Amino acid sequence: MRIRTALHAVARSLWLALWGLVSSVLLFTLAVCSIALIPAGVGVLTAPYALKAVRHHANQRRLYALEWSGVSIPVPYRPLPERGGIAGHVERLTALLKDRATWRDLQWLLVDMTAGFALAILPPALFLYFPWGVVLACGVWRPIVEAGGNEWFAFLHITGQTSANLAAVLGAAFAVIGVLTAPALLRAGFVLARQLLHPGHERELEQRVQRLTETREDAVDHSAAELRRIERDLHDGAQARLVAMGMSLGTVEALIEKDPARAKRLLAAARADSAEALTELRDLVRGIHPPVLAERGLGDAVRALALRMPLPVEVTVDLPGRAPEPVESAAYFAVSEILTNAVKHAGATLVRVDLHHADGMLRAVVTDDGRGGADAALGSGLRGVGRRLGAFDGVLAVSSPAGGPTLVTVEVPCAVAAPAAG
Amino acid sequence: MRVVLAEDLFLLRDGLVRLLEAYDFDVVAAVGSGPELAGALAELKPDVAVVDVRLPPSFTDEGLQCALAARRATPGLPVLVLSQHVEQLYAQELLADGSGGVGYLLKDRVFDAEQFVDAVRRVAGGGTAMDPQVIAQLLARRTRDAPMARLTPREREVIELMAEGRSNAAIADRLVVTERAVAKHTSNIFAKLGLAPSDDDNRRVLAVLAYLDRG
Numbered sequence: 001m002r003i004r005t006a007l008h009a010v011a012r013s014l015w016l017a018l019w020g021l022v023s024s025v026l027l028f029t030l031a032v033c034s035i036a037l038i039p040a041g042v043g044v045l046t047a048p049y050a051l052k053a054v055r056h057h058a059n060q061r062r063l064y065a066l067e068w069s070g071v072s073i074p075v076p077y078r079p080l081p082e083r084g085g086i087a088g089h090v091e092r093l094t095a096l097l098k099d100r101a102t103w104r105d106l107q108w109l110l111v112d113m114t115a116g117f118a119l120a121i122l123p124p125a126l127f128l129y130f131p132w133g134v135v136l137a138c139g140v141w142r143p144i145v146e147a148g149g150n151e152w153f154a155f156l157h158i159t160g161q162t163s164a165n166l167a168a169v170l171g172a173a174f175a176v177i178g179v180l181t182a183p184a185l186l187r188a189g190f191v192l193a194r195q196l197l198h199p200g201h202e203r204e205l206e207q208r209v210q211r212l213t214e215t216r217e218d219a220v221d222h223s224a225a226e227l228r229r230i231e232r233d234l235h236d237g238a239q240a241r242l243v244a245m246g247m248s249l250g251t252v253e254a255l256i257e258k259d260p261a262r263a264k265r266l267l268a269a270a271r272a273d274s275a276e277a278l279t280e281l282r283d284l285v286r287g288i289h290p291p292v293l294a295e296r297g298l299g300d301a302v303r304a305l306a307l308r309m310p311l312p313v314e315v316t317v318d319l320p321g322r323a324p325e326p327v328e329s330a331a332y333f334a335v336s337e338i339l340t341n342a343v344k345h346a347g348a349t350l351v352r353v354d355l356h357h358a359d360g361m362l363r364a365v366v367t368d369d370g371r372g373g374a375d376a377a378l379g380s381g382l383r384g385v386g387r388r389l390g391a392f393d394g395v396l397a398v399s400s401p402a403g404g405p406t407l408v409t410v411e412v413p414c415a416v417a418a419p420a421a422g
Numbered sequence: 423m424r425v426v427l428a429e430d431l432f433l434l435r436d437g438l439v440r441l442l443e444a445y446d447f448d449v450v451a452a453v454g455s456g457p458e459l460a461g462a463l464a465e466l467k468p469d470v471a472v473v474d475v476r477l478p479p480s481f482t483d484e485g486l487q488c489a490l491a492a493r494r495a496t497p498g499l500p501v502l503v504l505s506q507h508v509e510q511l512y513a514q515e516l517l518a519d520g521s522g523g524v525g526y527l528l529k530d531r532v533f534d535a536e537q538f539v540d541a542v543r544r545v546a547g548g549g550t551a552m553d554p555q556v557i558a559q560l561l562a563r564r565t566r567d568a569p570m571a572r573l574t575p576r577e578r579e580v581i582e583l584m585a586e587g588r589s590n591a592a593i594a595d596r597l598v599v600t601e602r603a604v605a606k607h608t609s610n611i612f613a614k615l616g617l618a619p620s621d622d623d624n625r626r627v628l629a630v631l632a633y634l635d636r637g
Contacts (some may be wrong), residue, residue, distance in 0.1 A: 008633060212626060265579045271533055278530050282507055295483040307510040310562055 009182035012068055012122045016189065017120035020061075021113055027054050028109040035097075044093060051096045054105050058197055061112075065190035069183070071192075076101040076199025076207075100166045101199065110194035119189040126178025129154070133171025137164045168169055178190055215390035222388055226288075233284050241277035245270045289329060291362055298328045302353060302364075312348060318356040321418040331355075331364055334385045334396065338366045342383055346370025346406055357416045364410040372404035380410075423546055427452040428459040428485055430477050437625040438472065438532065445539045456484035463492040463499070470546035474529075475505040475512065486512060498523050500628040502545045510635075513556045517631055522624045525587070527549035528552070540589075549624050550587035552631065555587065557585045560634040569615050577614075585630050589623050 015120070027050070034050040037043030039404040055077060078099050081091045096102050133153060141164040144151045151158040153167035198291050199207070255263040285291065291302040299317035306329040307315035322328065336352060342348045348370035374382065375398065386396040394412035425447045429435040432454075439449050451462040455478045463471055469486065470509060471492070477484040489501040502525035518526045525545040532538050541551035561582065564570045573581065576597075583593045590608065594601040608626070612619050615633055620626045 273534060277532050286507065291476075291505075292509055292511065294481075304509045304511040307514075307563075308559060 003179070006179045006182050009068075009186045010127050010179055011188075012064075013120045013122070013182055013186050014124035016064070016186075017117055017124065020120060021117045023057055024109045024116075026348045027057055028106065028113065031106060031109075038093075044090065048089060048093045048096060051102055051105075054102075054109065058105050058108065061193055062197065063191075065193060069187040071187060071190040071194055073194045073197050074199055074204070076104075076197075076203050100203070104196055104200075110192065111196055116189055116192060119185055119192065121405060123178045123182035123185050126181075129178075130168075130175035133164075133168040133174075137161075137168035140164075141167075142220070146318040165411040211390075214391075215387075218387040219391040222384075222391075230284065230288065233280070237280035238277045241280065241385075242274045245273040245277070248273065290332065293328060293332055295320045298331060299355060301328075301332050302355060305332075305336055305339065306351075306353065309343060309351070311343060311351065313339065313351045313353060315353045316355070319416060320357060321355070321416045323362050323412075323414045323416050325414050327362060327394075327414045328381050330388055330392055330394065331362060331410060331412055334389060335364050335366060337381050337385045338408045338410075341374060342366065342368040342370060342406065346372070346374065346404070348404075348406075360413055360415065362412045362414050362416070366408045366410075368404070368406050370404050370406055371402075372400045372406050373402045374398055374400035374406050374408070385410075423470065424448045424450045424468045425467070425542070426450060426455070426459070426462045426466055426471045427473075428456075428462075428471070428477060428488070429474045430454045430501070432530070434474075441532070441535055441538070442542070445535070447539075447542070454480060456488050459485065459488045460491065463488070464481065464495070467496070470500040470502060470542060472502045472504065472542065475503055483512070486515070490515060493519065493521075493524075497521055498548065500545045500548065501525070502542055502551060504532075507554075508553045508555045508559075510559050511558060513552060514635060515634070517550075517628070520628060522550055522628055523548045526556060527553045528555060529550060540592075544587055547589075549589075550627050550631070552586050554582070554586055557582055559632075560585070560631075566636060572614050573611065577607050577611050580604060581611050581630060584608065584611075584627060585634060587627050 018394065024112065025116070030050040031047070031054050033044045035048035038047060062073040062075065065073050078095065078101070078256060081088060082097050134150075136158060137154065141151065141158050141161070143149075145159060153163075154170060156163055156167050156170060158164055158167060248266045252263045252266045252270070255266065290301055290305075292304040296304075297319075299319050302317070303315050306315045335355075339351060339353070342351050346368050348368035351366065351368040353366050355362075355365065357363070382398065389396055389410060389412060392409065392412050392414070396407045397411075398406070400406040400408075423446075425442055427435065427438055427442070427449055429438060429452075435452055435454065440457060442449050450466050450468055451458075453459050453462055457479075459471075459473065459477065462468075473485045473489045474484050475486045477488075484502060489503055493499050497519065500522045500523040501516070502513070504527055505512070506526055506529055508526060508606065513526050516526055524540055527538075527541060531541070534552050544551050547594045559572075563576075569596060573590055579597060580593060583596060588596070590601050590604045596603070607617060611630075612626075613632075617629050620629065
């Protein structure tokens with residue numbers, strides 16, 4: 001297995017060395033020429049395309065870094081203006097030129113085509129010594145030496161069969177070294193790229209502040225809307241019922257001696273009102289903070305929720321303890337909304353919910369066998385869920401190809417406290 | 423009949439004690455917390471326990487946990503659980519041992535004293551008393567079920583009342599029909615659902631509940 005990954009690393013290094021070199025040189029030339037030609041006018045047309053191609057290339061490398069070596073390189077780019085027409089084009093160019101990330105990208109291209117190339121070519125080059133050594137030992141040394149050639153195999157001077165055999169052995173040793181060091185060298189190349197492609201500290205803070213501002217606004221909006229809803233529900237529901245009850249009881253007081261039969265009817269009505277008020281309050285409480293969540297935590301709350309659904313919902317829970325209450329609540333309402341969507345819109349016949357906690361992340365995965373086509377950007381319910389999760393740095397991801405199946409993942413970073421003894 | 427009562431809100435506890443005493447129950451202990459309840463159940467061995475799900479000190483499902491633990495220690499110990507909300511999940515846990523003598527009702531049901539006292543008696547006698555809301559949830563999940571779809575509207579009414587834990591006589595009374603008619607409906611229901619007939623009221627109720635809860 002290790003050998004296979006190492007061989008993979010050799011092949012990937014070769015790809016990076018060759019393709020990386022070609023595209024880095026090409027893109028660097030294009031970008032620099034375009035920028036240089038901006039005063040001449042031509043550059044204005046070509047520079048945005050060239051610079052965007054550079055970004056694409058850099059993003060491709062970020063992807064490789066993550067997939068091949070687990071090196072995560074954050075994306076530093078500011079969003080570009082999206083206006084159409086010539087004006088939009090110029091706006092984009094200005095934004096690109098002003099963004100420090102653009103210049104860092106160009107710097108990276110220079111380093112990538114030199115140091116990056118050297119790092120990447122090393123493992124495949126060492127590896128290729130082996131076949132060459134074998135070929136020499138098989139007799140190819142003869143024509144070379146006979147033609148008066150002066151062949152050096154690394155530090156070995158090839159003069160006859162003995163030195164050619166030695167070359168084969170040495171080549172094998174080189175190949176082993178190449179294969180063994182390939183993963184580390186590949187990683188080193190990506191780490192080097194990260195040094196240059198990584199957003200500056202300032203930019204990272206800027207992004208964080210922007211994200212916090214957005215999520216704070218969402219959180220404030222959300223809680224204000226919730227309070228309005230609760231106020232309205234109480235006003236139109238329980239409060240009105242209590243008023244009706246009070247009136248009935250007042251009339252009963254007046255009637256109890258004159259007309260006991262009617263008083264009795266009114267008492268029954270008052271009791272019915274109080275039951276209604278309780279039902280409404282219960283529904284309201286469930287919408288604010290479901291009682292099972294308070295009593296049992298997220299796992300059982302989702303199980304209870306599943307039992308309320310009109311179709312079979314399989315729930316698997318693997319939580320070592322309880323997450324902080326606000327996180328539990330956000331995750332619960334997220335799952336609740338996703339389940340409601342699956343029932344209402346997806347026409348699903350079976351839904352699975354998987355709740356677990358790993359690597360400091362609470363994760364809920366909901367899959368259904370419905371017709372798919374759900375989109376977090378379109379459905380207001382899912383969008384609301386995403387916004388609410390944002391306040392906890394949580395994310396919602398939807399994968400729902402037309403025809404299904406739909407897979408919705410909710411992730412919230414949090415610690416899980418082990419349950420108290422007893 | 424000796425009753426242990428656990429309810430943390432003083433007003434409600436007081437009201438329940440008075441209600442039960444008015445119907446000639448002997449309330450041997452009225453407690454307000456989980457540990458007290460556990461002690462009273464172990465020590466007094468009542469004929470029936472009336473327990474609120476949420477109790478101090480943890481204000482989680484302490485009452486329910488105490489009741490379940492007591493039933494594990496004394497199988498079949500009659501327990502009627504009261505709550506501000508009903509959850510099928512809790513109903514499943516109460517019914518899991520299949521031995522009967524359990525009740526699970528919304529606190530609102532106390533408003534109707536007659537019915538409530540009837541439920542307490544039923545549970546004390548080894549029967550069940552499930553809240554209509556639990557049954558409604560169970561039935562809502564079975565709407566696509568083929569055998570359930572074959573029931574007539576009248577039979578659905580009967581199965582609802584039966585699942586709540588009522589006897590044939592009580593169902594007849596409620597639907598204003600003869601007991602003979604109810605008996606006919608119940609045997610039809612059992613035939614349509616493929617359940618083994620049984621003369622024992624309690625066992626019949628448990629079979630229906632188990633059927634509804636399946637799948």
